[in-house]
Amino acid sequence: MIRQVATGIDVSDRKLRLVRVQKNYRNTQLLAFAELDLPAGILQSGVIVQPPQFVQALKELPKRVAGSHWATRGVHVGLPEQISFMTTLSLDSTNKEQVETAAKRSLPLQDSEMYFDIAVSRTNKVASIAAARRDLIDVLLAQFDAANYEVIGIHVESEALAEALLPTPLAKAPISLIIDLGSARTTIAFVAHGAVYFTVSYPSVISAAGVDQQHLAGATQQAVTYVREHFSGVGALAQIILCGSGANLPQLDQWLGQLVQIPTQIGNALLHIKPNHMSKKMSQSTQFATAIGLALAA
Known part of the structure; x- marks a missing residue:
């Protein structure tokens, strides 16, 4: 039986998170995870x-x-969303050169710059x-190489x-708005038919006092309106999924769902992970959603 071990590392201004999984044709198991706080100033806006x-x-x-x-480099x-760009493009042809x-032409940078x-x-x-x-x-x-990692x-x-x-296959998953309530940034992504149609990132709505509900409500309503105005042909928005360090605040999903009148739930970051002793130790799994996804995508 072929077993593949994959490691994902999520980089943000405030945290480094690592997840290692082992995959075979039957299932995926969590092998290890780690989290490290980054002192202020090491990264700024993803740089x-x-x-x-x-x-x-x-x-x-x-x-x-x-x-x-x-076990592996x-x-x-x-x-980080602040230094990357994600979009979709409707095609008249699937010819590789034409695509x-x-x-x-749709990107904001010159070919030599990106x-x-x-x-x-x-x-x-x-x-x-x-x-x-x-x-x-x-x-x-260069920094990963200096730290003796091999970025693959x-x-x-x-x-x-x-x-x-x-859920897989992604092409058949419900049309979703994913909201990552991180400690440094709040990121919103619209995903439909296996494609990420747009993303937007804001300063975090999370603070020591809790969630800034006014800013979260405004950002969510703005994203929902944008989706309905620009992607109506894609299909109706079916759900909102919350993840990140702020997702587990009591009744946040219920409050937001009632506000925008769209079913809202806390994401299950272990959806594709077979339960084992390690997954049981990951009590705050929504914080590791990006790192888990990176390992799964390997």
Whole structure:
């Protein structure tokens, strides 16, 4: 039986989170996880501004692992939403060269200034396009290399969230608005038919006092309105899924669902993980949704 071990590392301004899973053709099991607080100023708006301190944090992260020992250097890394760009493009043709040309025209950067990737759904004739500034990614990769990691995959955060929180196949999953209530940023992603149609990121609505309900309500209502005005042809929004460190605040899902009149639930980040002793130890699994999705996407 072939067993594949994959590791995902979620990078944000305030935290590093790591998840290792073991996959075979029957199921996926959680092997290990870790979380490390980042001192203020190491990253700012997703950009590494103190490389030596970031490298030191990366070296410290495996020492915080709960679960099996560190067995491989290979990792899949999530890009902070502030330095990445995600969109979709309706296609008249699925010809590779024509799709690539159309994709480049839709991006805000010159070809020489960015890394980008395209995933084409021939069934829906839609291309999902992910891009990020080349200079910022080169810095990120250099720091992982300096910390003795081998980056074997780079993913946009919203893609990882969809991978962790939505049922498979993604193309048949309910049309969803995923809201990641992180300690540094609040990110909203609209996912339909296996594609991330748009993402938007705001300063976090979470503070020591709890959730800023006014800002969360405004951001959610704005996103719902945008979806209905710009993506009505995609289908009706079926659900809102909450994740991140603020998702488990009492009755937040009920309050938000009643406000926008859309079924709202706390995401199950362990949806695709077979229960074992390690998954039972992960008491705050919604905080690890991005890292789990990164490992699953490997």
